[in-house]
Amino acid sequence: MTLIATRPDSGEPRPYQFPQIQRVTVGGGTVIAAHLAGQQLASALLLLDAGAAREPGGREGTATVLAKSLEEGTKSRDSTAYALALESLGAALSPSVDWDAFRIGLSAPVPQLAGAMRLAAEASRTPRLDPADVTRVRDDEVTALRMDWAEPGPRADAALRADLFGAAERYGRPLHGDPASVAAVTVDDVLAFHRQWMLRPGVLLVAGDLDTLDLEELGEAAFAGTSGDPLAVDPPLGVPVRGERRTVLVDRPGSVQSTLRIGHRAPERATPDYVAMTLAATVLGGAFTSRLNHLIREVKGYSYGIRGSYAMTRRFGRFEVAAGVQTAVTVPAIVDTLGEIARTELDGVTEEELAVARSWRAGQLSVEMQTPGSIVNALSTLVVHGLPDDYYATLRRDFLEATVEQVSAAAGAHLHARGLTLVIEGDAAVIRDELTAADLGELVDSEI
Structure with missing residues (x-):
């Protein structure tokens, strides 16, 4: 056996070109398409301005329940008939929700895409939403969330979000809600959300061989029966960062490890600093070769892995470090993590580190942009964040x-090492005194 003490250098980046984009306005909506010559499996994405941010207070999770109810049939077909109709076209439907949009993803062979698009529109515009089906979907989601929240992590995530954005604000609550908020969702809530947000045309994104696709036909299928103008985009939330750290303790009695969530607010996705911020975060904690992973995992052995990154939406962003560490080394792990964040903030990065980050980010971008599904998701980034059509043509070069x-x-x-919120989910009886003695910032108990 031969042990290699040094990592191999990154190679020269291979050339990559983002597909050409076409735009068509039809039926009150817009079709944006990317040409993939010879690609016979097409992907489409109906993008509606009906994301989780549109949900009413106390009913977080309404949009998710609606998304999971769309395949339960339509006004003209029950769930079995609808599933058979999709299957007969070789199509797959995948509704989902994020902060900024309600997404109805679709894949189908190119000759069947128009028919499949009509089925997707049928589900999104005229869903059956039978009370018994919606109630069952909601109850299944509550059960899944309760199981998820019984594991380490979700409570820490929620505590960090609440501290950064305010527990009373929608952005201060979990994206898909929590067990209590989803349990409070009624059939009427789902119906009202659908009526209010889902009947505007939206934007249809398509990736496939455009020489064999009729974009106007696809647009007519997607936007039939819709009305209304695009909704106004609310301004970014801003980036207030407190002047000193705060420590939030989430008690998990008997836990053998501490779950760490450390972060602060950051700019929205459209920030001009996106590339430079992403590369800085990659050096700090965004790759296996990062400073944090090297120190916390490889040198100190505190954790199986630690990551730091920026997550950005249309209106806000967040810097976050996430890890699970042994209970006995909770404080040393936090101190070392804060030290690496502060060092990166004050001293920046080295050319050697940046060379690896550049190559990895550019290479990852090329690898990710290989399928029709990944291309339509890339197009959705342009739409949601107001980026130009040539964005991806220059993004790789900018990296x-x-x-x-x-x-x-x-x-x-x-990076704001002095303004971080430190969330520790662990056995409070074991770690509280050491956290207090370490004086990492005001120590408060989480209400989550």
């Missing part, structure tokens, strides 16, 4: 050409 000075400046501007 490869980013300088140490640019990335270090972004680290200094968008």
Whole structure:
């Protein structure tokens, strides 16, 4: 056996070109399509401005229940007939929700895409929403959430979000709600959400061989029976960062490890600093070769892995470090993590580190953009965040050409080691005294 002490260098990036984009306005909506020559399996995505941010207070999870109810049949077909209709076309439907949009994904052979699009529109515009079906879907979601929340992590995530954005605000609550909020969702809530947000045309995104696809036909299928103008986009929330740290303790009696969630607010996805911020976060904690993973996992052995990254939506962003560490080393792990964040903020990155981050990010982008589904998701980023059509043509180059000075400046501007919220989910009886003695910031108990 031969042990290799040094990691191999990254190779030269291979060329990549994002597909050409076409736009068509039809039926009150817009079709944006990417040409994949010879691609016979097409993907489409109906993008509606009906994301989780539109949910009413106390009913977080309404949009998720609606998304999971769409395959329960339509006004003209029960669930069995609808499933058979999709299957007869070789199509697959995948509704989902994020902060910014309600997404109805669809894949089908190119010759069948128009028919499949009519079925997708039928589900999204005229769903059956039988009370018994909606209630069952809701109860299944509550059960799944209760099981999820019994594991380490979701409570810590929720505590961090509540501290950063405010527990009374929608962005301060979990994306898909929690067991209590979803249990409170009624059939009338789901029906009202559908009526209010789902009947506008939206935007249809398509990726496939455009030489064999009729975009106007697809648009007519997607937007039939809809009305209304696009909704106004609310402004970004801003990036307030407190002047000193706060520590939030989430008690998990008997836990043999501590779950860490450390973060602060950050800019929205459309920020001009996106590339430099992403590369800085990659050096700090976004890859297996990162500073945090090297120190916390490889040198200290505190954790199986630790990651740090920026998550960004249309209106806000968040910097977050996530890890699970042994209970006995909770405080040392936090202290070392804070030290690496502060070092990156103050000193920036090195050329050697940045070379690896550039190559990895550019290569990852190329690998991710290989399927019709990934291309329509990329198109959705352009739409949701108001980015230009040539964005991906330049993004890879921007990753490869980013300088140490640019990335270090972004680290200094968008990392705030002194303003972090530290959430620790663990056995409070074991770790409280050490946390207090370490004086990591005001210590409060979570109400979650």
